[in-house]
Amino acid sequence: EAGVTQFPSHSVIEKGQTVTLRCDxxxxxxxxxxxxxxxxxxxxxxxxxxxxxxxDESGMPNNRFLAERTGGTYSTLKVxxxxxxxxxxxxxxxxxxWNEQFFGPxxxxxxx
Amino acid sequence: AQKITQxxxxxxxxxxxxxxxxxTYDTSDPSYGLFWYKQPSSGxxxxxxxxxxxxxxxxxxxxxxxxxxxxxxxxxxVISASQLGDSAMYFCAMREGSGYSTLTFGKxxxxxxxx
Numbered sequence: 001e002a003g004v005t006q007f008p009s010h011s012v013i014e015k016g017q018t019v020t021l022r023c024d025x026x027x028x029x030x031x032x033x034x035x036x037x038x039x040x041x042x043x044x045x046x047x048x049x050x051x052x053x054x055x056d057e058s059g060m061p062n063n064r065f066l067a068e069r070t071g072g073t074y075s076t077l078k079v080x081x082x083x084x085x086x087x088x089x090x091x092x093x094x095x096x097x098w099n100e101q102f103f104g105p106x107x108x109x110x111x112x
Numbered sequence: 113a114q115k116i117t118q119x120x121x122x123x124x125x126x127x128x129x130x131x132x133x134x135x136t137y138d139t140s141d142p143s144y145g146l147f148w149y150k151q152p153s154s155g156x157x158x159x160x161x162x163x164x165x166x167x168x169x170x171x172x173x174x175x176x177x178x179x180x181x182x183x184x185x186x187x188x189x190v191i192s193a194s195q196l197g198d199s200a201m202y203f204c205a206m207r208e209g210s211g212y213s214t215l216t217f218g219k220x221x222x223x224x225x226x227x
Contacts, residue, residue, distance in 0.1 A: 031212045043203065043217040056214060091157060095212050100147060103157030 002026070004104035006092050012110045018080040021107045023092030025074070029102075031055075031095035032075050034067060038088040046090075049075060082111045115139065116204050116218035123223045125194050132179070133189040133221045135204030145207040146187040147215065148178065152200040160202075163187060194225045 005024045013019050025032045034046040046065070047057040051072035060067070064083070069075040079086050089108050093101035117136045125131040137146065148160040163171045163178045171178040179188040191198055201222050205215040 033214060035215075035217075042219050045214040045216070048212070048214055050212065055212075059214070089155065093157070093215075100159050100162050101215055102159060103149070105154075105156040108155070 004092055004094055004102050006090075006104035006107050008107060009105065010108045010110075012112065013082055014112050015084055016081045018078065019082055019109060021077045021079075021090050021092075021109070023075045023077070023104055025092070025094030026102055029094035030072065032069060033093045033095075033101060034075070034077055035091040035093065035103075036088050037091070038085070043091065046077075079109075082109075084111050087111045114218075115216045116206055118204055118218035118221050120221045121219075123221055125223065125225055127196060127225055127227050128193050130190060130192045131194055131223065133191070133202050133204075133223065135187045135189065135218060137185050137187060137204075137206050139185075139206065139208050141208045143208075143210040146178070146180070147205040147207070148176070148187075148189045149203045149205060150198075150200045151203065151220070152197075157203070161189070191223075196225050196227065199223060199225045 007022045011019050030051050032049040035043050037043045045059040047067050048055045049069045052069050066078045087110050089106045091103050091106045093103045115138050144165045146163045150158045161171050161173045161176045161178050163180050170180050175192045177190045201220045203220045204218040207213050
C-alpha cells in the first residue's frame with residue numbers, strides 16, 4: 001500500500017511568488033492534515049480536512065494560505081504571495097484507525 | 113502552558129544500550145492519545161507507537177515501548193538495544209479527545225547512537 005506522498009520535495013521561490021504544494025493521502029483515508037515546521041520550532045498544525053470539508057483551519061497563519069481538497073482525495077496548499085517567514089517544511093498526514101497520523105516526506109519550502 | 117514537553121534537546125547512547133526519551137503532557141480531557149514519531153535526517157516522519165489514555169497496559173512495538181505514567185502525565189519512549197539507524201529526531205505528540213482531532217507536538221529530542 002502506498003504511503004502519503006507530497007510534491008514537490010523541495011521548492012525555492014522568491015518573495016512575492018506563488019507556490020502550490022500537493023499531498024496525496026493513503027487511499028481510503030478521509031482525514032487529511034497539513035502541518036508546518038519552521039526552522040528550530042515545533043511542528044505546528046495548519047488545518048484538517050474530513051473528505052473535502054475543512055474540519056479545522058485554526059492553524060492557518062493568514063489569508064495568504066489557501067488549502068483545498070476537491071473530491072476528497074488529494075489536497076493542495078497554496079501560498080500566495082509567499083513571504084520569507086513562510087520558509088519551512090510542510091508536512092501532510094492522513095489518519096489511520098487510532099488517528100495515528102501517517103506523514104508524508106514533507107515539502108521543504110525556501111522563500112528568498 | 114506547553115501541552116507536550118520534551119526536556120532533552122539531545123541524547124547520546126552507545127549501540128546496543130537502552131535509552132529513554134522523556135515526554136510529559138498536559139491535558140484536562142479524560143480521553144486522549146499519545147504518539148511517538150521518528151524523523152531521520154531524510155526528513156520523513158515515521159509513526160512508532162501509540163498509547164490511548166484508557167489503555168491499561170503500556171504499548172510495545174518491537175524494540176519500542178512506551179512507559180505510560182498516567183498520574184504523572186508522562187509518556188516516555190524506551191528504545192531497547194539501540195542501533196545506529198535509530199539516530200534521528202524523536203517527537204512526542206498528543207491528540208485530545210477521541211475523534212480525529214489534530215496532533216500537538218513537542219519540540220523533539222535528537223538521539224545520536226554511537227558505535
